[in-house]
Amino acid sequence: MNSSNGINPFPGIRPFDVQEKYLFFGREDQTAELLTRLRKTRFLAVVGSSGSGKSSLVRAGLIPELHGGTMAAAGSAWEVAVMKPGGDPLTNLAKSLVDADLYDPDQEDVVSMIRASLSRSGMGLVDTIQQSDLESKTNLLIVVDQFEEIFRFRRMTGISEEEAGHFIRLLLEASQDESCPIYVVLTMRSDFLGDCAQFGGLAEAVNEGEYIIPRLNRNQRKQAIEAPSRVGGREMSNRLVQRLLNDISDDPDQLPILQHALMRTWEYWVQAGSEGPVDLEHYQATGGMTEALSRHADEVFQSLPDGEHRRIATLIFKSLTEKVSENRGIRRPMQLNELHEICGGDIKHLLHVIDEFRKTGCTFLMPAGESALQKHTIIDISHESLMRVW
Ligand SMILES: Nc1ncnc2c1ncn2[C@@H]1O[C@H](COP(=O)(O)OP(=O)(O)O)[C@@H](O)[C@H]1O
Ligand SMILES: [Mg+2]
Known part of the structure; x- marks a missing residue:
C-alpha cells in the first residue's frame, strides 16, 4: 500500500491483517470481550453477516492482543495458526501449523506428513500437536477464517462430506482435550449457522461459544474513519468525517463500501499533492460511497x-x-x-x-x-x- 506519500492507512475491501493493529479502531470493547470469553472456553465462533468485520476483529484485534497484550502479561504464551478451509481443509490446516513454526519447514514433505498425521483419527490434531515444537506452557490458537467454506461439500465440486466431517471433528476433539492447550476460533457467516447442525457436535459447540459481532455504533464508526489518518500525522477534515458518517447506509455491506471509499479518497488526496487535510473534494472524486467501488473495479477492468x-x-x-x-x-x-x-x-x-x-x-x-x-x-x-x- 505504499504510495509516494507513505502508507495508505485504509485497507479497502480486504480485512485488516494481523500486523495492522495500529490502524484498526473502533473494536476495543469487542476485542476485550473476545479475550474474556477465551479465558472461559476453548471454542469460539465469531458470527455475523458478511462484511460485519469478523475477520478483521480476529486478525487485527484478538491475535495481536494474545501476542503482546493482557493475556501475555498474565503469563500465558501463545502461538497462532491462521487458516481458511478452501478446497482442502486438512492440507490448509497442516500448512497453517507449519507457518506457525510448529515444525521444521525444511523437512521434506512436511505438509503432507502433517496432513497424514491429521487424517489418522479424530484425535489427529491433538496427536500432531503433541509431536510438534510447541513449547510447554504455550497455548495454541487455531483460527479458521471463512469457516462457511466447509459447507461447500454439498456441491458436486466441493470437498467430500467425509473430509469436512473429519476436519470438524479434529477441531472439536482438540478444543475439548484436557492434555493439550489448543484453542479454536472460527469466523462464520450467520447465514450458514443452520448448516452446523449437519455435523455431530458442531451445533452444540457453536451454541456454547457463540459470539455475535455487534455493529459499530456511530461513535466507533467515527473512530474507524478519522483515527487511521492521525497515525501518520495527517488530518481528515471535520466536514468530510460528518459527510462519511451520513453517507453510510444501513446496507449490510456498509463497512467494506466505506473502507473502499476511504482508501480511494486517500489515493485522490495523494494524487492532489497531499497538502492540507484529506477533504470533501477528494472523497467526491471517488464517486462517493455508492459509486466508488464499482467505478474503480470497472476502471481496472477497462484498463x-x-x-x-x-x-x-x-x-x-x-x-x-x-x-x-x-x-x-x-x-x-x-x-x-x-x-x-x-x-x-x-x-x-x-x-x-x-x-x-x-x-x-x-x-x-x-x-x-x-x-x-x-x-x-x-x-x-x-x-x-x-x-x-x-
Ligand atoms: N473496525 C473497522 N474499522 C474500519 N473498517 C473495518 C473495521 N472492521 C472491518 N472493516 C472493513 O470492513 C470490511 C469487512 O471486514 P471483514 O473483516 O472482511 O468482515 P467479514 O469477515 O465479517 O466479512 C473490510 O473492508 C474491512 O477492511
Ligand atoms: Mg471474513
Missing part, C-alpha cells in the same frame, strides 16, 4: 491491455465465487495453477490480470501487494461484497 485479458478477468471472478443457493454466494479460494487450468491461455496474461486487481491501492484480489505468486499460492477475492456491488 486491461486487450480482450484476452478481459476474458481472463471475467473468468477469474466467476471461478472464485460460487452460488450455494439463491442469494447466497460464497467465496471459492483457489490455487494459481487450478485457476490457470480453468482460464487457459498464457499464464503471463493470467498473472498480469491478478496483479492488476491486487496491487497497491486496489486489493480486489488477495494476496494483496507485490509478492510473487507461486503455482500453489491461494487466490481469493478480498470480499464477497464485490460479488454484490460489482
Whole structure:
C-alpha cells in the first residue's frame, strides 16, 4: 500500500491483517470481550453477516492482543495458526501449523506428513500437536477464517462430506482435550449457522461459544474513519468525517463500501499533492460511497491491455465465487495453477490480470501487494461484497 506519500492507512475491501493493529479502531470493547470469553472456553465462533468485520476483529484485534497484550502479561504464551478451509481443509490446516513454526519447514514433505498425521483419527490434531515444537506452557490458537467454506461439500465440486466431517471433528476433539492447550476460533457467516447442525457436535459447540459481532455504533464508526489518518500525522477534515458518517447506509455491506471509499479518497488526496487535510473534494472524486467501488473495479477492468485479458478477468471472478443457493454466494479460494487450468491461455496474461486487481491501492484480489505468486499460492477475492456491488 505504499504510495509516494507513505502508507495508505485504509485497507479497502480486504480485512485488516494481523500486523495492522495500529490502524484498526473502533473494536476495543469487542476485542476485550473476545479475550474474556477465551479465558472461559476453548471454542469460539465469531458470527455475523458478511462484511460485519469478523475477520478483521480476529486478525487485527484478538491475535495481536494474545501476542503482546493482557493475556501475555498474565503469563500465558501463545502461538497462532491462521487458516481458511478452501478446497482442502486438512492440507490448509497442516500448512497453517507449519507457518506457525510448529515444525521444521525444511523437512521434506512436511505438509503432507502433517496432513497424514491429521487424517489418522479424530484425535489427529491433538496427536500432531503433541509431536510438534510447541513449547510447554504455550497455548495454541487455531483460527479458521471463512469457516462457511466447509459447507461447500454439498456441491458436486466441493470437498467430500467425509473430509469436512473429519476436519470438524479434529477441531472439536482438540478444543475439548484436557492434555493439550489448543484453542479454536472460527469466523462464520450467520447465514450458514443452520448448516452446523449437519455435523455431530458442531451445533452444540457453536451454541456454547457463540459470539455475535455487534455493529459499530456511530461513535466507533467515527473512530474507524478519522483515527487511521492521525497515525501518520495527517488530518481528515471535520466536514468530510460528518459527510462519511451520513453517507453510510444501513446496507449490510456498509463497512467494506466505506473502507473502499476511504482508501480511494486517500489515493485522490495523494494524487492532489497531499497538502492540507484529506477533504470533501477528494472523497467526491471517488464517486462517493455508492459509486466508488464499482467505478474503480470497472476502471481496472477497462484498463486491461486487450480482450484476452478481459476474458481472463471475467473468468477469474466467476471461478472464485460460487452460488450455494439463491442469494447466497460464497467465496471459492483457489490455487494459481487450478485457476490457470480453468482460464487457459498464457499464464503471463493470467498473472498480469491478478496483479492488476491486487496491487497497491486496489486489493480486489488477495494476496494483496507485490509478492510473487507461486503455482500453489491461494487466490481469493478480498470480499464477497464485490460479488454484490460489482
Ligand atoms: N473496525 C473497522 N474499522 C474500519 N473498517 C473495518 C473495521 N472492521 C472491518 N472493516 C472493513 O470492513 C470490511 C469487512 O471486514 P471483514 O473483516 O472482511 O468482515 P467479514 O469477515 O465479517 O466479512 C473490510 O473492508 C474491512 O477492511
Ligand atoms: Mg471474513
